[in-house]
Amino acid sequence: MKPTIRAVLLCAAGIPPVTALIVVDAAYWPVSVFFMLFVLLVGGVDALLCPSARALMVTARPPGQLNVGRDGVLSLTVAFRRTGMAVAVDCLLDVNDVLTRPPLRRVIVPVNTETEFDLALRADRRGMADVEAIWLRWRGPLGLFQRSHAVQGGRIPVIPDVNLVREMEIRFNARDAMHGVKVQRQKGEGREFNALKEWRPGMDTRSIDWKQSARHRALISKEYDVERNHPVVFAFDTGHLMGEAVHGLTKLDHAINASLVLGWTCLQGGDRVGAYGFNARMGAYATPTGGRSGFVRLQGFGAELDYSVDETNFTLGLGGLLGRLDRRSLVIVFSDFVDTVTADLMIDGLRRLAGRHLVLFVTFRNVELEGVAESMPRGAKGLAGSVIAADLVQERRIVTRSLEQMGILCLETVPGEVNAALVNQYMDIKRQGLI
Structure with missing residues (x-):
């Protein structure tokens, strides 16, 4: 537990008026004592009401893997036991250079209720991403004292992006499901002969079969299948x-x-x-x-x-x-x-x-x-x-x-x-x- 900026400002704000009173009349020196006791009393009450780390329950669920260049999420579940008030919790991740550090996230944890939220993860490089620590910080009701607690995040492998491939496969399988599975022949300029067809303007003249054209008295071209197994x-x-x-x-x-x-x-x-x-x-x-x-x-x-x-x-x-x-x-x-x-x-x-x-x-x-x-x-x-x-x-x-x-x-x-x-x-x- 340590004091916050608000506590420091509260102490600093009382110093000038107290000093001015003592300079005007030394008999006012007890005011400084009362001010110190007031600050200690308010700070002590805030420290007592600030939930302890033992009352914190946190569960981290990192993703099994991340695709490079794609966003992922790390799920957190946070709750406080034996507290009679809602607590604002700041969350920050300590990560290695594989991950981009996400911004500070603040969530409100209601009284005796589990709160689940996600922290964005993004990897711009492949490798092993380390979430070295998940830092949680919360304050007392007056914001004068704060506590912090760290939990281990884990290691996440970052692999090449396969989402585009999955989308292609889904479209491919959906088309087969609608129209039936059948052999797909790709027409091209391969060496596997497929069929004869009438030659049309715009087709390659090299595909014309002159012998078949003379027999049918029309221009006939050969159609080939694209070769496979290359x-x-x-x-x-x-x-x-x-x-x-x-x-x-x-x-x-x-x-x-x-x-x-x-x-x-x-x-x-x-x-x-x-x-x-x-x-x-x-x-x-x-x-x-x-x-x-x-x-x-x-x-x-x-x-x-x-x-x-x-x-x-x-x-x-x-x-x-x-x-x-x-x-x-x-x-x-x-x-x-x-x-x-x-x-x-x-x-x-x-x-x-x-x-x-x-x-x-x-x-x-x-x-x-x-x-x-x-x-x-x-x-x-x-x-x-x-x-x-x-x-x-x-x-x-x-x-x-x-x-x-x-x-x-x-x-x-x-x-x-x-x-x-x-x-x-x-x-x-x-x-x-x-x-």
């Missing part, structure tokens, strides 16, 4: 550039979330998914696997990817992946670069990888840098910053064009649009039979 490997650059926070999450976490969405789509389409991580060294590798186990494995792999402050060694990292793939695969590389100088080794590694596999390079646009380059500069300093930003944006475009000239597919988008853009790019690849 390996799709997600390669994650976990270097320091991917640790930069964009829209509340690191680029690496945005990449992992996007891979889960696309991974689920690939598995639904009959392909197999794998994963690989690298930075200054070669990281873990998960061989492409199909079915539900493939998604569980991909989710676990993403949860275990660690952040790194090292500069990425693309020669070693991409070379190690090239040595582990024994079949032509779709390799989706999530990475980032600054300029043409730092991208030289990355371009060389991607070029060697694209010699045997289909490579899709995914990076995130630097919207702030583009904004500086396009804004009207103010003053000499603003002009210099605008010129530098424009040069960096131009160099990023040069790198992208160089990769595209090597036959590497490039996708540069903002984090909020990467999921849809990546799925659309995958569908185009499947439809054109590029793997």
